[in-house]
Amino acid sequence: xxxxxxxxxxxxxxxxxxxxxxxxxxxxxxxxxxxxxxxxxxxxxxxxxxxxxxxxxxxxxxxxxxxxxxxxxxxxxxxxxxxxxxxxxxxxxxxxxxxxxxxxxxxxxxxxxxxxxxxxxxxxxxxxxxxxxxxxxxxxxxxxxxxxxxxxxxxxxxxxxxxxxxxxxxxxxxxxxxxxxxxxxxxxxxxxxxxxxxxxxxxxxxxxxxxxxxxxxxxxxxxxxxxxxxxxxxxxxxxxxxxxxxxxxxxxxxxxxxxxxxxxxxxxxxxxxxxxxxxxxxxxxxxxxxxxxxxxxxxxxxxxxxxxxxxxxxxxxxxxxxxx
Amino acid sequence: xxxxxxxxxxxxxxxxxxxxxxxxxxxxxxxxxxxxxxxxxxxxxxxxxxxxxxxxxxxxxxxxxxxxxxxxxxxxxxxxxxxxxxxxxxxxxxxxxxxxxxxxxxxxxxxxxxxxxxxxxxxxxxxxxxxxxxxxxxxxxxxxxxxxxxxxxxxxxxxxxxxxxxxxxxxxxxxxxxxxxxxxxxxxxxxxxxxxxxxxxxxxxxxxxxxxxxxxxxxxxxxxxxxxxxxxxxxxxxxxxxxxxxxxxxxxxxxxxxxxxxxxxxxxxxxxxxxxxxxxxxxxxxxxxxxxxxxxxxxxxxxxxxxxxxxxxxxxxxxxxxxx
Numbered sequence: 001x002x003x004x005x006x007x008x009x010x011x012x013x014x015x016x017x018x019x020x021x022x023x024x025x026x027x028x029x030x031x032x033x034x035x036x037x038x039x040x041x042x043x044x045x046x047x048x049x050x051x052x053x054x055x056x057x058x059x060x061x062x063x064x065x066x067x068x069x070x071x072x073x074x075x076x077x078x079x080x081x082x083x084x085x086x087x088x089x090x091x092x093x094x095x096x097x098x099x100x101x102x103x104x105x106x107x108x109x110x111x112x113x114x115x116x117x118x119x120x121x122x123x124x125x126x127x128x129x130x131x132x133x134x135x136x137x138x139x140x141x142x143x144x145x146x147x148x149x150x151x152x153x154x155x156x157x158x159x160x161x162x163x164x165x166x167x168x169x170x171x172x173x174x175x176x177x178x179x180x181x182x183x184x185x186x187x188x189x190x191x192x193x194x195x196x197x198x199x200x201x202x203x204x205x206x207x208x209x210x211x212x213x214x215x216x217x218x219x220x221x222x223x224x225x226x227x228x229x230x231x232x233x234x235x236x237x238x239x240x241x242x243x244x245x246x247x248x249x250x251x252x253x254x255x256x257x258x259x260x261x262x263x264x265x266x267x268x269x270x271x272x273x274x275x276x277x278x279x280x281x282x283x284x285x286x287x288x289x290x291x292x293x294x295x296x297x298x299x300x301x302x303x304x305x306x307x308x309x310x311x312x313x314x315x316x317x318x319x320x321x322x323x324x
Numbered sequence: 325x326x327x328x329x330x331x332x333x334x335x336x337x338x339x340x341x342x343x344x345x346x347x348x349x350x351x352x353x354x355x356x357x358x359x360x361x362x363x364x365x366x367x368x369x370x371x372x373x374x375x376x377x378x379x380x381x382x383x384x385x386x387x388x389x390x391x392x393x394x395x396x397x398x399x400x401x402x403x404x405x406x407x408x409x410x411x412x413x414x415x416x417x418x419x420x421x422x423x424x425x426x427x428x429x430x431x432x433x434x435x436x437x438x439x440x441x442x443x444x445x446x447x448x449x450x451x452x453x454x455x456x457x458x459x460x461x462x463x464x465x466x467x468x469x470x471x472x473x474x475x476x477x478x479x480x481x482x483x484x485x486x487x488x489x490x491x492x493x494x495x496x497x498x499x500x501x502x503x504x505x506x507x508x509x510x511x512x513x514x515x516x517x518x519x520x521x522x523x524x525x526x527x528x529x530x531x532x533x534x535x536x537x538x539x540x541x542x543x544x545x546x547x548x549x550x551x552x553x554x555x556x557x558x559x560x561x562x563x564x565x566x567x568x569x570x571x572x573x574x575x576x577x578x579x580x581x582x583x584x585x586x587x588x589x590x591x592x593x594x595x596x597x598x599x600x601x602x603x604x605x606x607x608x609x610x611x612x613x614x615x616x617x618x619x620x621x622x623x624x625x626x627x628x629x630x631x632x633x634x635x636x637x638x639x640x641x642x643x644x645x646x647x648x
Contacts, residue, residue: 262484
């Protein structure tokens with residue numbers, strides 16, 4: 001393949017339940033312009049689409065470029081979705097059904113648009129520019145309110161037959177265990193997602209004391225990652241107990257995934273991971289090793305995501321560039 | 325890619341704990357010669373290697389060809405192994421450690437030799453010539469004494485970083501559950517493998533009656549798949565109960581794998597699957613659907629393996645051909 005002498009600009013958009021982020025990225029993978037807006041999902045798909053368009057325009061202005069200077073953009077949205085047709089089939093946390101996001105953006109902004117899954121773009125960003133640089137097989141796991149995941153297999157983002165691959169949060173690790181938001185029981189997310197952890201803490205705190213009552217500044221059911229991490233670092237008995245259970249569940253799921261996929265790297269990100277930091281990544285790695293064959297987990301690298309909030313826009317921009 | 329006018333012959337070898345099988349395969353994927361020998365693993369790696377070499381020679385004679393007529397052969401062996409170097413690192417059920425099988429066969433037989441995992445070659449056979457023809461992403465699950473698996477991703481056998489991918493039997497579905505042969509607890513294999521099922525049946529039969537006592541013709545701990553299937557088909561209460569639990573565990577694991585990988589097809593094979601037949605495949609598919617997102621499992625095909633004992637040699641022969 002001939003390499004182009006001058007690679008053009010691309011843009012990446014990360015559509016989340018809370019925020020929309022956009023970035024213009026140059027051939028050196030530097031962000032040369034960015035914008036951010038609240039999503040305001042409650043106002044409906046039409047209004048959110050207008051906000052995405054405004055965010056893109058602000059981002060172009062911030063980079064001091066025109067739509068004509070951008071060769072392609074990629075937007076990551078909650079799924080399931082049909083990437084080829086550019087349609088978000090259903091996004092429960094946005095209240096969306098069958099939104100033709102690609103064609104809406106292309107006609108409004110005039111830039112060739114790709115659509116992908118929001119966790120995929122974050123995983124891809126870490127793979128190409130972050131903690132997963134240089135590996136061919138990678139599992140990205142984002143532990144936040146829920147647990148999302150993305151897979152890079154043989155150097156490519158793996159989407160699979162229904163374009164839904166990566167749902168590591170919905171591996172069953174404890175049959176008959178706690179009820180999950182997805183309707184099933186015993187999913188990883190139902191034990192180790194931040195919402196599940198907070199719910200469990202609230203339930204056990206009815207009979208026990210915990211520092212979190214003071215730190216959470218509100219109902220324990222809604223305790224944020226920062227407060228949970230602070231109580232953990234203070235060695236609060238209850239929080240240590242519940243987080244240890246979460247780590248054990250993460251270890252069971254990830255150990256199994258290592259046995260199944262034999263990845264070279266496991267990248268951990270998301271709000272809870274960022275709040276707890278590298279000691280958490282190390283604990284998860286140790287727990288995974290207890291659940292994987294030694295020869296499967298040998299030399300597998302566990303690392304914390306490096307790009308934070310920029311993983312999504314950078315990964316999306318990369319995907320846009322590679323589609324040129 | 326230009327297609328060759330005349331494709332040469334290739335050979336596939338399946339090295340199992342009990343039997344060695346070999347086949348010469350023509351360009352139409354027909355087996356034109358075959359041989360089979362007992363493995364006799366207890367006699368050690370040197371003797372087993374001689375038996376493999378003899379089996380290959382018998383197979384060539386049965387096809388009425390010479391080693392010079394075979395462009396390449398591939399042998400599937402229990403792993404873990406290093407395919408590029410052609411070394412079996414460790415095969416507990418053969419008692420092997422660091423056996424350079426590729427070079428041993430090449431120097432003795434004079435045919436270019438490839439080494440791969442035994443479950444991989446079976447999965448690949450089903451993918452190319454059996455129940456998985458025409459799909460790009462496939463999960464093969466072989467429920468026998470234990471539970472093995474193989475993955476085809478984006479049209480290629482997926483081996484992963486440590487060449488160990490596919491160990492679906494060692495996904496944890498019930499943390500803290502029954503002890504597994506691998507040392508962990510709650511692995512799929514520890515609940516739904518034939519050995520685990522037989523052990524559970526034997527344990528519960530101490531207090532309950534079961535037809536299996538008569539059908540097994542020996543200790544229940546060693547009940548064979550055929551006897552278990554016969555008792556199941558007679559609606560024996562205990563056997564139905566234990567097999568239903570196995571199906572639930574298979575559903576939890578496979579549903580999770582569908583969420584994770586989004587395959588197009590799930591192919592079920594192995595001794596227990598063959599004994600129980602298509603109704604078992606249907607039950608497993610229904611159980612998986614309870615554990616997967618509807619949009620992830622939509623249109624995913626569950627099918628019974630079609631090639632039986634020939635899956636391994638045919639898959640190995642295919643891999644040999646594709647390496648030419």
